[in-house]
Amino acid sequence: MNRTLEHILPKVQKPARYTGGEYNAVVKDKQSVDVRYALCFPDTYEIGMSNLGCRILYGLMNEQDHIWCERCFAPWGDMEEEMRREGLLLYGLESGDPIADFDFIGFSLGYEMAYSNVLNMLDLAEVPLRSADRPDLTPLVVAGGTCCYNPEPLAPFIDFFSLGEGEEVTLEYIELYRQAKEEGWSKEEYLREVAKIPGIYVPSLYDVTYHEDGTVAAITPKDGAPATVTKRIVQDMDKSYFPVKTIIPSTEIVHDRVMLELFRGCIRGCRFCQAGYAYRPVRNRNPQLLAQYGKAACEDSGYQEMTLSSLSSTDYPCLMELCDDLLDYCAPRDIGLSLPSLRADTFSMSLMERLQRVRKGGLTFAPEAGTQRLRDAINKNLREEDLLQSVRTAFSGGWSGVKLYFMLGLPTETDEDVLGIADLARKVYFAWRECTPNRARGVRITVSTSWFVPKPHTAFQWEAQIPVEEYQRRVDLLRDAFKRDKSITYNWHDPQTSYLEAIFSRGDRRLADVLEWAWAHGAKMDSWSEYFDYQRWMDALAACGLSGDFYAHRVREKDEVFPWSVPSVGVSREFLWHERELCYQSQTTPDCRTRCSGCGANKLLTGGGRCG
């Protein structure tokens, strides 16, 4: 171990985050590989190590003899301070070598509030922040993840973005890089060529012009770059890489358990949900294969907990069969099985019995809106009777707490809808009184609301986020409504980060300066209240002469050129507009399994298959 690191570690909190050496961490001989890849997660070790995408890419790349992929996370403030004082550059956890010397520095971008950490990590690595200031072929700074469907605020910093699922395209761009290195290409030559790989978006190959009012006038591709870059998907989930052997951290992380990914995509089509559109089409994994993976992963890891993961697990067609299969394995070994992402209308007695066989976790449902009208408008398609039936089932079965998630500020929301949240929570409370076998134990009903953030590539991408004063008024309205309900706890999300998310999620390239200004003035770890400073971001916007409200609170014209016009998730803009119109008519769209609505995502299936 590096001596400087050894001297620093006793001074910092939770040093095991910074050492590497965990079970299943991959150590290779650096002389025998020709591509070194730093897989960077712009948040703490505990968060990043929990990320399924990173587990997949790490395993997938390291399966290749010629690639050595190492991990890199954002150090906490105390560690950063020591690193800067001692001149220790950001290093890969496996080798301890500075990532500046690697071939690739690849970031996983899952949420906007991590952007400042991307810049901070580049700086800690002593890698110039802007692509234009990195003339050499290496290191190439790349990024993938959900944020890349509108990566514009990061465009000047990142050499290229990988859109969609990385299983195949990652190896393709690495292969092209090997050729580039062998044949001595310049960085420009490589970027021009890599832009020809489907799913790769090279932002420097597009000129963006703006109207006087600040909206985008045109995005012009150059050097043969494609006008549209469509995301990549795995065609067959049964043939795709599954990380059976994963790194088992020696210190506790957020999701410290086996993660079994049931399927990708979601059949539901909730109009606010970016994941619901961006991960289309639905592709299931075979239940026997999943059971096999799950058992193998438990054996290899020694984990005492397994979780089934997907966007909506109760929509998995073979859920009962899979649960039974897994429970036969888990129960005698005291391995807990948890099932997040349950839809409130499908929580049945048979499922409950299965979940109770091992350990009883909490129960969380997300009705998202308080009235049937608004739930229809956002296409949540959850009926009140179904939700109440589900909680009755749960309460009869002995559950004594439920969490309910809602959003405030959804398009077409009225005060009636806001107050409907309180009504619904009360009905849940009465369902408990009616069904609980043990009233003396009491009940905990937690209602949480967040401030709706319109996201790109959704039916609501044209919408304005409601003003903060209006959000606060609706929170107060709801808080008053709950005043006398002792058994209901009401939590609401702080509006400041939601406002910034609204700015950056639909932002354009001009926000890069805001980001850099904020970073230069100390922004980092913005998803942590210890570090987040709202005023700093307001100052950054002012310093760059930009208005946050322009991005967050403005309704877009139907035909406006969006900053995210080049990246495509495979869902047509016409479909999204139609969905928006249906919202204003409170009309629902059936789920993809009931009827195909022709969003366009099935065209991503090269075999011409149908989704679901």
Added chain:
Amino acid sequence: MADRLLFSKTGRARYISHLDLMRTFQRAFARAKIPIKHTEGFNPHPFVSIALPLSVGYSSQCEILEFTLLEGTGYEEVPERLTAAMPEGIVVHQCYPAQRKLKELAYLNYIMNFEYPEGRPQAAEPAMRELLGRDSLVVQKKSNKSKKGYTEVDLISLIRSWNLECQSDTMTLDAVLSAQNPGLNPELIRAAFCEAYPQFAPDFVTFHRREVLDGEGKPFR
């Protein structure tokens, strides 16, 4: 009585905390497919207990873990199988049925290495000898139990024996310290030295636990 493991914890594994280390062992037993006794109750989990928690950052070649091996695994096959299931830096040396009580564990032998990369001041050695040669050396030790927030301990009474050796850029203290009721963390010796002789404060100090001893100074197993 329970079964025991003797293991070492060095290199990158030094930074695994006590609680994390217990979790690591629980998982490693499962990975190695060595069945061990679980706790009973609402949330059953594999039972393991580590004697005398080691401070984060210290290395050791003599850690003891208690657990109960279930039928089907022989003692002799445990060290190799378990080590293969461990993160880098943890090596299991022995597995055996416990024959003595843990309270018989009286002393710990620590090696403290004072590093002076720029060269060791000549006078550091006599300074350390002077310090450890005193009749008593009372220092304050943080305590959550005491109302004052600290208690006073006399280091000298808790040091059974010591030996000092010096090289050009290091000073190595080999000391046998009281292990429990109360135990002495060698960090207090470092702190006392740096307080008494700030001019000889080393650049860095490493701590290594070399042996666990019984009341007679013989290795405890």
